[in-house]
Amino acid sequence: MGKKLEAVAQYGEPEETLDFHKKKKKNKNKKNELEKEEANNLKRKLEQEENEIVEYNKKKKKNKKKNSEESVGVLEEEGKKQESENDGKEVFVSGNNINESKYKALSSFEEAKLPDEVLQCCKSFSKPSPIQSHAWPYLLDGRDFIGIAATGSGKTLAFGIPALMHIRHSVNQKTTRRVNPLCLVLSPTRELAQQIADVLCEAGKSCGARSVCLYGGTSKGPQISALKAGVDIVIGTPGRLKDLMEMGFCRLQEVSYVVLDEADRMLDMGFEPEVRSILSQTCSVRQMVMFSATWPSSVHQLAQEFMDPNPVKVVVGSEDLAANHDVMQIVEVLDDRARDARLIALLEKYHKSQKNRVLVFVLYKKEAARVENMLQRSGFKAVSVHGDKAQRDRTNALGLFKEGTCPLMVATDVAARGLDIPDVEVVINYSFPLTTEDYVHRIGRTGRAGKKGVAHTFFMQENKGLAGELVNVLREAGQIVPTDLTKFGTHVKKKESKLYGAHFKEISVDAPKSKKITFDNSDED
Template identity: 65%
Template sequence: MVALGNMVAAEPALQEKKGKKKDKKKREREDAEVVEAAPIVVETEEKKRKKKKNKNKEVDGGDEVVAEVEEEVVVEKTKKKKKQKSEGVSAPGSEKKASAVAAEVTGNEKLSVVVTGNGSQDPKFKKLENFNLEGVPATVLQCCQGFERPSPIQAHAWPFLLAGRDLIGIAATGSGKTLAFGIPAMKHVLDKVEKKKGQKAAPICLVLAPTRELAQQIADVLEESGGACGVGTVCVYGGTPKGPQRSALKAGARVVIATPGRLQDLMEEGVCSLDQVTYVVLDEADRMLDLGFEPAIRAILSTCAKVRQTVMFSATWPQAVSKLAMEFMNEDEPVKVMVGSQDLAANHDVTQIVEVIEDRARDARLETLLQKYHKSRTNRVLVFVLYKKEAVRVEAALQRRGWKVSAVHGDKGQADRTKAVNSFKDGTRPLLIATDVAARGLDIPDVEYVINYSFPLTTEDYVHRIGRTGRAGKKGLSHTFFTQTDRARAGELVNVLREAGQTVPEELLKFGTHVKKKESKLYGAHFKEIGADSGKAKKITFGDSDDE
């Protein structure tokens, strides 16, 4: 009896220890792929049936079941043109305040730029026409050599960021967002280092990214701009040994680029302290805030300096994350710079071809397209699939047919993923199969074609996928397979195609042009009058009632 009592007494401590171990393993998995969406407060019977039906499906990057309500959306190009005219779209070279809509020219395309927020009407924050940035060392700007002028997102964001303002930047993939926040970050770090001479070296800038590939990409860019002026950077992510990352942090890295899970582990070990971090960047902020990283981000930012500059960048900005994003900003109304359409929009430098096809015909059609787009077998072609097992199957099938192909997905170890990406970059294996873990992490300028073998779970991910081509002002082409099972996203895809002036196939229109409204994670889809960015839901606990 005494022994049994001791076992019962030790049970809570044992459970707590197991829980901590489980949480640590969970964070490691989050580094490799996007975690599942936060649970909805009210779960309908219909949703439960859907979950049961899709139980055995492995979606790389996380499964997300979203209850949606159909509502008609009519797209009229004439209406959009009238709106631009009423807002006073000006010709390039005309002087207007930063808050006005200005016309920017990139190649033959015109992009509207909208700047809003506190102080956006101040003329001192007018857009930059060149790379003469006051107070920024020439060594930091060496990475901009070869460009005639800043890209629109850089030209409008730099004045605010260099002035220490909180900012949300939204622009198409391949538009220079990394340097848009990276160069002000280096200037910020250099200024702080000058003031803290003699003090122990500690991180001053923190950049958070949702995937390992994106973290590595950001690190490459920031090392190029900061290395010349002696700013140490370290990239922290899961799936690799912690030893080298610990050593780099202890050596006094001033800039930390990290995925949330691994960073939390190193913080718990006491290796990384963020109390001197005064410049924080959330890259692909919509993905992290909308798909489950919120608790980790809150925990990490709570240890940073209270007075700091917070910056968020993304190519898409769903309404659902807007209010949540505001909670991390120091300013009540931070500056928001939006380049291009305020609606979901794709890169206009990418020609989009959508082909409605039978599921069983995709393999043969992929082979035909590769014979066309990858005829030389030396140009870079990126094929996106949805499931990890699908990536393995397609890779094996193409290898049997003699194609030089590799794959990147969540089931591969970090060393294998890095090897696959490097072989794609250097042209050893110029054909790459990838899941959505690479949709936002690959910045390879010479990707000529993107083929969507499977349509993604969201249209936002479609925009990011095709943005892997047509980068840095170059032209690209995407070819997308659209099947009967994807019909729920037909309306959104039609809108994206029309906004970019692309051809909409008649077969796609047969699925209808309805756009299913994304529900609030707090209130579901039944309360149309409550916005998707409404306040936090309150948890109500009902006690047992006594019959009277």
């Protein structure tokens, strides 16, 4: 080896060695050129995608204006369309006699001409929300009503204030103390039922209206005692309410004001038999109110059967599947095994202060417990809400999250819809939900009340069947569609499942009805 080095020093490198170094240098230059070209291509691709989004939004705005102009004549006959005075959202109204002056949308609480004690709960608001301003004139006039509005739209008071007026009117006609309820509100989950009860109990204080909340997962004793004492409003989940009816503690024959809240969710959870049974026990002369985030055929059929033939229908925004445009959606395609490390990295970015509210959604209750423990071991203060937790623990966890004491929460879809959780800055979908509709409602927990939000979603190989629908949701909201996502295909299949029907699309009336099913890892409520 020493002699070789001396020879190189004296005579220089052999010719083949020089050729090797030349080739190596050439290959290195070629590699650098390829990397540079690849970087330029990626840059051009990103610029192209951004331009496509801009063009898409321009085209969408143009088509929207065109469709609006073309539909004016039809809407004047079948309904009306107007810009909401509150936040600029489009509001569509259809039904008989809707152009009468008494049904004009309210621009202030004073226009409702309601007693001060009824409006006491609205003092912290400057004016009615779009759904309230359009719903109250019809509901206060006793009309059957269908409201299609997203979570966080103020719908609890939209049906709650008319409920209080319904009770007030009935109490004025009856001097004896009421035992059986006058109003019934059905909710798909216990958390949503509790939230509605909190609002209606507070609103009813100044009016003397008494409420009780009936839900499973807790003792029946206090609920039975409240029913025996006499109540005006019953708020409950279908399962617990039906149990107490069968035990003879809850009699609905005097109920003349019925609300089905989150009707689409209720039917998808398999509660249709219970809902039908409960409605059949209410007063035959009743006012029916249905609120839903979407308008699938199953909800349509129920409305046709139990409501007036010509109910008023108010749609705030759209009854089709669409995400909140105030939420920046980021979808990341990755392997299942990479999720834990990626979640920690995202929390170090989005939750660095550990003071802002972040919601992490998972699919299964066992997964929720595992992720909660993993986050706690990683130094994050986290709580969780899922079906395996006792009701007291779930309520406590929600309270800590709302107060900001523990602003990081892991949740199954039980907390995805209806719950009033203010100021959630970031939603992270650790597991993609079973439907894109649930995806839309999950990310709707942020970007509320005009604020901006971020939704970061993990999408895996096993979710590829929903890729097409997710691409549509992203495009509709003007979001960037990752190339990795389009590799799964962009075709939307109209497939059905026992639990979720046809993924919330309009389906044939002959389609199989939802059944209440359970499986080991599911989150059943």
